[in-house]
Amino acid sequence: MNDLTTQFNGQPSTQQQGGVLAQASASREMEEVKGAIFLAKQFPRNYFESKKRILDACKRPSLAASSMYSYPRGGTKVTGPSIRLAEVLAQNWGNLSYGIKELEQRNGESVAMAYCWDLETNVRQEKVFTVKHSIGTRNGLKPLTDPRDIYERVASDGARRLRACILGVIPGDVVEMAVKECEKTLSGQNAGPLKDRITQALKMFKEKYKVTQEMVEAKFGYNISSFTEIDLVELGNIFNSLKDGMSKVEDWFTKEDAKNQKSDLAAEFEKGVTGVAETLTQSE
Incomplete structure (x- = not known):
């Protein structure tokens, strides 16, 4: 019994072991x-x-x-x-x-x-x-x-x-x-025709944030067939802002305005991405 007591007393307590580990971690x-x-x-x-x-x-x-x-x-x-x-x-x-x-x-x-x-x-x-x-x-x-x-x-x-x-x-x-x-990279980027990149951007907004083409057109105030490189860059900034949590969809797009400004291309967009590309080609 005395031997066991001596052995137990000779071992560090759990609190002491925790302190030693914390000190070793801080030193490392x-x-x-x-x-x-x-x-x-x-x-x-x-x-x-x-x-x-x-x-x-x-x-x-x-x-x-x-x-x-x-x-x-x-x-x-x-x-x-x-x-x-x-x-x-x-x-x-x-x-x-x-x-x-x-x-x-x-x-x-x-x-x-x-x-x-x-x-x-x-x-x-x-x-x-x-x-x-x-x-x-x-x-x-x-x-x-x-x-x-x-x-x-x-x-x-x-x-x-x-x-x-x-x-x-x-x-x-x-x-x-x-x-x-x-x-400069964005303004000189030749990753594909502008209309294709706009179509891809609309598709990403639709799939991730339920933002339709009409809502995008209502925000910018004109048809997507009139979009330029600058508009596409701004659309990308909005997407990054939503993705990083810096803003919400409601800060940029209003569903009521989109319904009032529904464009002729809306039906084509709802049918699929191909319909939008064909309509953009015709508008050019």
Whole structure:
């Protein structure tokens, strides 16, 4: 009995073990940070090469198409670089540590932090925010219990904070340079005839957000046969805004107006994408 007591007393308690593990984890994280800073100092970014990589990335049509978001506010339109463009900027600028961390979960909500840290200059941006484990529906708030749903909710809310952190660290002139290069890529893009790309855009709005051709025409104020490259770019910005959660369908499109301004092409659109393409060809 005495031997067992001595052996038990000689072992650390569960609380002590937890403290040791936490201390070891903190020490390991500190060493990783020191290593990252050391490498950043040993291999500083080449500004010329960083800008060149960013410009090359912005020449990709797929990135340029998702590089901007826009949403209405107070009767005006607010636009800016999307999270996709911000991520590409961070990847190619180099020596940045950025991401989203969930700090804790409690009482049906998560406390998370988005951050971006320039390891060379020690400039850091971070935003701590709270995310409720619920999602808005037509019937009110719906609680989220599945860990995957909670993770996606935190990631979605964190993306906008992460974008702000990245854009707060990377110089503004570099961001403007990337935006202009994306605009040049869009204006000179030859991915196919304009009417085909408009048809594809209408199809995506219809399938993902139930936005019809009539609603798009009501928003722009004219028939899609009169659309130009600029209109298609603006339509893409609206789609990115909806996809990133920066705005809602109701902010852009009104069903009642669409019914009052129903065009001759509406019937063709309802029959299928082919009908729209044929009508556009005839209008030309």
